[in-house]
Amino acid sequence: MVPLRNGEGETKEIGISDCLSARTEPGLCANAGEGVRFPVSGYSPRAAAPPPLTARQPAPPPPQQQQHHNPQADWDINDTTIPKVSAYDEWLEWADGHCRLVLPASSEEAKRHASGWAMRNTNNHNVHILKKSCLGVLVCSARCALPGGGRVHMRPAICDKARKKQQGKACPNRACSGRLEVLPCRGHCGYPVTHFWRHTEHAIYFQAKGNHDHPRPEVKTSVETRRGLRGGRVLRRGARGLRASAGAALAAAAALPGQMGAQGARPRTLPPPLIADPAGPSCSCPPFECLCKPNKLVLQGAQSYPPAMPQSTYNPTPCHPNYWVVDDAPPPPPPPPPHGPHAPLLHPDAMSYPPPPQPPPQDEFMSVPEEDMLRYDFPHIDGDLFQPEEIFQLDAPLRPLPQHQQQASGAVRSCAYERGRSPPTLLELGASNTSFHSDEQTTCSDDSSHSGGLAFPPLQQQQGVVMDLYGNSHCSPAPGDTPYFEPAPAPDKGSGEWMCIVKPEAGPLEDVARLRAWGLHVTPPGHPPPGPPGGDGLPEPQPDWQHYYPDGPKYVHEYNNNNMEAYVYGAPPTHGPQHHQHLHADVKNEQTTLPPMSSRTFAM
């Protein structure tokens, strides 16, 4: 699903960068917290594929100047007119960072407004744009680590009621007396990362704002699987069966890389619950970030580029040069031909995550996890402490290496680019705690998982993957939205930690604490924090840089806030207020204007 269009570099992409421009976004974060510094803004990967460079945000293009942004290239979810595209992007399960995607209206994931992240609906008082905010991840209050280094990263229930029930439950780790608690997302200027969905006749537009500052939660399908398992005691069989189906599904999916994402053909089954592999090497690194295996990762220079970019904006991390690459496995064998069904599972994104040193035999693929499960024994499964749902997944830790260039304020978190992968599952664990880590990203299952990985061009493999502390991939840093992190004095290793200075309240301290809690020590190597704004470090402006607010008209609210009835554009709803068209029926002509929006329209 690489974008097709190519003509002029700019046209094709729709950069997210827009988000950056100080003009627009500033407000966002500004509100949230002063002192926000914006990391780099996005650039269009596709076009130039300049390596992610520095972090700083490039100077915003002259406001309004960028003239014609190619309609196709430049748009904002709030624009009255959205460019019609000829090529669609692939759905990204783990979209992170500011990014915009144009998905085919037929995309199941898009229709479901799906995401690997636990996103809950948020009322933005705009019937045409569905807004969802990230619920973060359910973690153990004790931040316990399994012997294998896995951590509890459960998926918070979307339903408030269900979520409340989750909280306070005993940590799935038997040996731990901690309780489950929600690690909220503060990736968007101190607020949860938000996703916006807008439907038109021909496409579904997606826009994300903010960079998740927490590990990926367990994938939805995994949760569902557990839930299903809970009912019966048939762990073994059930698990096996599920795995098998998952594997099959994945395998199938693997065969059709390009289709998975957009088509929705992807398998929805998930691997069984995850548990850390006790037997495996152990480390207590955070799930997505193993800190104890430095050698595994190598920092790559600014060379890694993102794979082909979707036509929409998928911004790699311009901002920050830091990304971690696994070095052990140099480029995994090129497109690691999926070995068996699992390949996809294990390495959805081959490029990013090299296969474990010793990948389990295919045949065993399925068995491994199961073994782990057995090993772990789920005594609790039916017990009080260990509910099936509480089983957590193991994450292979990934060890991030900070790159020194991190100048950008690009927080580590925000700038990394990676294609979505799901958190590791048992399968992965089986693969090993060792090298595989990469984080979480493997695929799991869910709906999404593969979409990205398989499609990557081999090129990437060689390049290495960029990921953030959590191993999350990022579409693009959002200029305005991305929180800025700067290394804090390193308590321990001299390395610094990154803190978010975006939102004072939530504050840096909190961030640091959070990072530490996860065992993240980002060592900003010598590279200090971002320089002064506008300073160095900024990548050269790319042709494709986009600004947030192009010229096009945007919806304007007449009233705001909760007032839903007010439309600004378009003919006023003829009908009664509440029945405005909803997402399904939204816009008709992308090229022109989007349907009228109600008041609280702007997607922030």
Place this chain on the structure above:
DNA sequence: CAATGCGGGCTCA
């Protein structure tokens, strides 16, 4: 029962 969407309403800056 939980996921999803919708939308009223409140609060804060």
Place this chain on the structure above:
DNA sequence: TGAGCCCGCATTG
């Protein structure tokens, strides 16, 4: 005014 967020309701699977 711009946003975030809580809460309840309805639908769906």
